[in-house]
Amino acid sequence: MAATTKAVSAIRNYLKNCSGFESILKNIKIISAGNGTCLAEYKVEQNATNVLGSLHGGFTATLVDATSTYALYCDQDEITPSVSLDMHMTYMKAANLGDEILIDAKTMRAGKNLAYLRVEVKNKQTGDLLAQALHTRFLLSEKSY
Amino acid sequence: MAATTKAVSAIRNYLKNCSGFESILKNIKIISAGNGTCLAEYKVEQNATNVLGSLHGGFTATLVDATSTYALYCDQDEITPSVSLDMHMTYMKAANLGDEILIDAKTMRAGKNLAYLRVEVKNKQTGDLLAQALHTRFLLSEKSY
Amino acid sequence: MAATTKAVSAIRNYLKNCSGFESILKNIKIISAGNGTCLAEYKVEQNATNVLGSLHGGFTATLVDATSTYALYCDQDEITPSVSLDMHMTYMKAANLGDEILIDAKTMRAGKNLAYLRVEVKNKQTGDLLAQALHTRFLLSEKSY
Amino acid sequence: MAATTKAVSAIRNYLKNCSGFESILKNIKIISAGNGTCLAEYKVEQNATNVLGSLHGGFTATLVDATSTYALYCDQDEITPSVSLDMHMTYMKAANLGDEILIDAKTMRAGKNLAYLRVEVKNKQTGDLLAQALHTRFLLSEKSY
Numbered sequence: 001m002a003a004t005t006k007a008v009s010a011i012r013n014y015l016k017n018c019s020g021f022e023s024i025l026k027n028i029k030i031i032s033a034g035n036g037t038c039l040a041e042y043k044v045e046q047n048a049t050n051v052l053g054s055l056h057g058g059f060t061a062t063l064v065d066a067t068s069t070y071a072l073y074c075d076q077d078e079i080t081p082s083v084s085l086d087m088h089m090t091y092m093k094a095a096n097l098g099d100e101i102l103i104d105a106k107t108m109r110a111g112k113n114l115a116y117l118r119v120e121v122k123n124k125q126t127g128d129l130l131a132q133a134l135h136t137r138f139l140l141s142e143k144s145y
Numbered sequence: 146m147a148a149t150t151k152a153v154s155a156i157r158n159y160l161k162n163c164s165g166f167e168s169i170l171k172n173i174k175i176i177s178a179g180n181g182t183c184l185a186e187y188k189v190e191q192n193a194t195n196v197l198g199s200l201h202g203g204f205t206a207t208l209v210d211a212t213s214t215y216a217l218y219c220d221q222d223e224i225t226p227s228v229s230l231d232m233h234m235t236y237m238k239a240a241n242l243g244d245e246i247l248i249d250a251k252t253m254r255a256g257k258n259l260a261y262l263r264v265e266v267k268n269k270q271t272g273d274l275l276a277q278a279l280h281t282r283f284l285l286s287e288k289s290y
Numbered sequence: 291m292a293a294t295t296k297a298v299s300a301i302r303n304y305l306k307n308c309s310g311f312e313s314i315l316k317n318i319k320i321i322s323a324g325n326g327t328c329l330a331e332y333k334v335e336q337n338a339t340n341v342l343g344s345l346h347g348g349f350t351a352t353l354v355d356a357t358s359t360y361a362l363y364c365d366q367d368e369i370t371p372s373v374s375l376d377m378h379m380t381y382m383k384a385a386n387l388g389d390e391i392l393i394d395a396k397t398m399r400a401g402k403n404l405a406y407l408r409v410e411v412k413n414k415q416t417g418d419l420l421a422q423a424l425h426t427r428f429l430l431s432e433k434s435y
Numbered sequence: 436m437a438a439t440t441k442a443v444s445a446i447r448n449y450l451k452n453c454s455g456f457e458s459i460l461k462n463i464k465i466i467s468a469g470n471g472t473c474l475a476e477y478k479v480e481q482n483a484t485n486v487l488g489s490l491h492g493g494f495t496a497t498l499v500d501a502t503s504t505y506a507l508y509c510d511q512d513e514i515t516p517s518v519s520l521d522m523h524m525t526y527m528k529a530a531n532l533g534d535e536i537l538i539d540a541k542t543m544r545a546g547k548n549l550a551y552l553r554v555e556v557k558n559k560q561t562g563d564l565l566a567q568a569l570h571t572r573f574l575l576s577e578k579s580y
Binding site for chain 1: 163164165194197202204206208210229231233234235239
């Protein structure tokens, strides 16, 4: 509980201060984090939409990448830097402007060199699954890959 | 040749005017387009980077999604709207701030309902392959999926 | 319950009589099926191994493909033929000769044209996750793709 | 040229003698190998088909897995053992009983820990692309993953 609160605070703090590309995620809300998981919420804004007026697949991919990385890191006191190796997105249903979505990320397994993450994106109101994703990260210990 | 020029102009025009998420791509240069392909160039800017100071995987995914969709559409007079079904990213090597990268997208096959695209991301100076991706799109004819 | 039993019997019967490639799966045991899910068990045999003496990734892919398709079909009285569109395998840990593994497949969403499936492969004794997979199928209604 | 011939012979010899799951591939013909590539040919047999009478997706996945691994190994005098991390299959078109197909595998990049492979499966007569795949392998140096 205390650990979770600390993890949530750390991620919120990171998002508030981050520059670079993840600053596009500054309006996501971290609901919970801990034990290798991270649950975030996001209300689809106009600057995240595609030409059809729904959530852009690249934005969804960014949500997946970031949230699953927070899930991986949330229990670590000292972060092991890591990079994405493979990320697979399966898109099922659109999220429209103003829809509230949940991004639910889970560490499925983490070893010395590799971490395996899984993410579900859901519509908060209807519970419909909008996308599912798998994400494999390579942990950069002393040496690069 | 004339067709290619027309396709390049159409994409450039689209990017100049687009609102929504793809406005983050407004600084990419469309080098060529036509016959189901699209080649774009991008110089990595600070607002596309991750905490390690290199190109963010979510930005790369957005480049892949967008460029392959332009490749699919570049020969169509009337665009058939489509949505991403599956997108798979394999990341191999980082691109750093200021690096110039090439995004080379190709339509591998396009039928009535489905289109299959492939993308390579390379470092322009060194020629190193940085990422490769497969993208499957569902074409929305009269009916949604 | 009755429906589940009927589904299990139908799959067992299919496996007993199938010719073609799925006859390599004749020794898998269907534990349960119903409500869009299928749980199977398999004890790794020599003819399923790779040069390192562990379960071959191609055999695992076949288990994933087949079991998730049974999960999709288990509630249908009349089967809609379908084909694989995308299948993504993430391998995490080896299964060795003689290990008992569980293949747990779930229909995440099924619409008119597309079905989205997810599979976990686990070591039965240790509970360790060995592989996870996503599988997208295209449903062949009146017309091919 | 001599190197290529040696690589082709080594793979042919491996296939002739292999036990385990890859013995299902004993009828594939290795056309060429070398410089990180491997080209194989296969005439679809009844024992490789699915219920629709066409090439089973699990067999295709096995062809992809094996052929790309031969591509990775074909230039090595001493083989570094490796395991699959991620394999992504995109299926586009069926191959039917008796069809001759080409499996064209290429090493896109290979480092100390990771190798990135790409495979195209084509109909030999028509040239149609039937499937494309990406395969990431982890090289087992002194330590396991």
